[in-house]
Amino acid sequence: MHYYLAKRLAFMVLTIFAASILAFLLLHAVPGGSAETIARHTLVGLEEEVSDLMITEVSDKYNLADPLWKQYSDWLFSAVFRGDLGTSYVYFDTPVLKLISLALLPTLILAGASMLIIIVVGIPLGIYSAIHENRPADFIIRCATIIAISFPSFWVALMLILIFSLTMDWLPVTGYGTLANLILPAVALAIHPTAVIVRIVRTSMLETLGQPYITFAIAKGLLFRHIIWHHAIKNALIPVITILGLDFGHLLAGTVIIETIFAWPGIGKLMVDGVFSHDIPVVTSCIVVIVIIFLFVNLCVDMLYHVVDPRIRYE
């Protein structure tokens, strides 16, 4: 177990390292000089010409003329040994750590709210669908899940805005800080994974209901409700937890589009804004943070297998 954990952690470090290099290099591969783009986003305005003098000044300030390996190793050195992720080029020298700490909470809130929807809506619907297999209710739920899986989340987001904000005038389009602001992005983010969970719960439930011990319970004359609650659900939900864990990682990492549409001040939006303005320390650090979260959640899920089913052992 300890050996397994150590191995996983070592791989995590390697993955984070590789991700940070990739993010760093990709930003440098984007056409257009970084210094020029940064100057446009901060100093002169997007459509204005940037003088050579200004390019040199910005370049010198952030050492952009240094060779790439040096820029990267400087960043890595201060990140690893000083815990300093650098300062933002675009948000006027605000420490990246501060920007990320401000953005992490909104992302956690959004992912948390979506998770709540997935669990509270997805699991009961899946169970209901399985119990009513091949009846109209099951058919409707299955159709609905296929539709929900097929639509991309950004389209769903726009439709939700159109219906609930513009037509019905129930909820605000953008903003942050109140429950009303949270509903639309959380729903838009949750619809796809909820549909997936419904289908998985249904399949898993049907499989469990076909097990000999369920037949035995029925033969014993137990109440159907009792069989479902005390015997079937608990076993059927084991694979669901795995998926939920992975979903949580995806939700944290995958809020980029939804956050941008709803102007939700999370880490996804911070990163997208950073990409447009060549804010290299911000983007590299955001990617590292997202990768860390994703890997950590994955590791936790793998560890949970053991807790859920002690027969599984890691060596």
Place this chain on the structure above:
Amino acid sequence: MVKIKINTIAILIALVVFAGIVAISGCISKEKAIVQEGIQEPTVKAEQVLTQSSRMLKFGELWLITGYDPANNGVFITEKAIVTESLVGATQDFKLVPTLATSWSQTSPKTWIFTLRDNVKFHNGQPMTAKEVKFSLDRAAKLNAQNRGFMDYNSSRVIDNLKIEITTNQPNPILPEALHYPNMAIIHPDSLNAQGNFMKPIGTGAMMFDSFDEQTRTFTVKKNPNYWGGPVKLEGMIITGIPDSNARALAIEKGEVDFTVDVPMNEADRINALPGITVDKFLTPRKYRMVVNFQRPALQDKRVRQAISLAINRDDIVNHVLYNVGAPAKGIYVPQMAWSNKDLDVLPYDPAKAKALLAEAGYKDMNGDGIVEKDGKPLTIVIVSAQERPGLPPMSEAIGQYLRNIGIDSKVEIMASAASSDRQKSGNFDLIMSPSNIAMIPDPSYIMDQWYKTNGSQNSGKYSNVTLDALIEDAKQTTDLKERYAKFNRIEAFVYDELITIVIADYGVTIARKDTVTGYKFDPTAHDLRMDSDMTVTG
């Protein structure tokens, strides 16, 4: 088996509880995130204002608010938030007027003396004197190469409380015009902390800094009760950056903002027709133009440039591409500028004449494929355009088609602005679309210097004409306004006729506001727009 069941349920419950806690914590955590940097009075939190007061204007700004230090973000803090002010102002027709400085004079080729307005107080109650002006200008020049370049700043000297002498490196006849630039705004030294880091803008403007929410990047200002310009009508503003034009349109439609700018051009008329919203269209000092690459032999021939210009129907472009947000160009400057040559008109549309000119220049369709050739080579023109400004890509496509109509093999390449700017720098284009600002400094010399001089910083087409260089320099150094404008009129007529850069249309801006917002006056000298402290919000 029993153990497994218990664990499963426990984990599920834990997940639900965790998700719930995280979600709920968000709804109560906002308060912590607001950075309050109040100056004198107790500050008001942005979210409280949203619910309590209907008198604060909710302003959906065009760009994300990345900073608010006037030396770098003058366009935001001076023009949008109106917290700080420059020494010099400008009228609707771009003539200079006193603001924080009441008069100025050039005492020698390199020195200027500015007299400051008496009884102006900063937001912290301190009087504005030459000392703070020196501090602000020194700082603006030190921090930003563009500021330094515009002013050609060498140093300044405090003569007395209300007089300051500014020395430039070279004679700079347009120093007062440069001081109109919003980055040269005057702040109190207490805007910086003991370490010299910028903390909050303490200016002299009609609005005072109230708070900045670092999480949502919402900037709040409120009325300055002791404004030197008299009582301020606008209570304050809650400014949020909404960089996407569709999102801005949604926000005004939904009533989430009272005032916003640049809604999508094709949506402007529809939004204007909605009850309770008015969309006005204005011209800004910006031009849609095509930079011509003079390294290309075909484009060195004036007849080819004329043919290109004659092939383009500017009225149709403004009607159908820009949805009338803008106007067909009449000259290099915009008509409302005091120095624009009023005799110049929209360049004509005449495809037949364009074809004749091409034939005269030796370009004829010999093989019947619809494309003209010279010496066996087809006439190919590559039009490069950035995609960021909404008018540019469709305009480039339309121009591409106009050129094909007269037998030019046109290729339109649309790309991100950083990429198009690379192409522009490397000279890898025939024509490049540009939405160029023509009054960063409100003076006719600004674009003449940059676009047409041999070493002009925006002369990426590498046009060179020593006679024109000398004429521009001579006009620039002329101080008598009438004579100066007459000289620039002649230069404008020449470059317009020579088609050194092919201008298409004046740039328009849409201002969308709720009908509850009244009293807004558009300032064409601002870079996007200038907010107006005479506005009122009711209801």
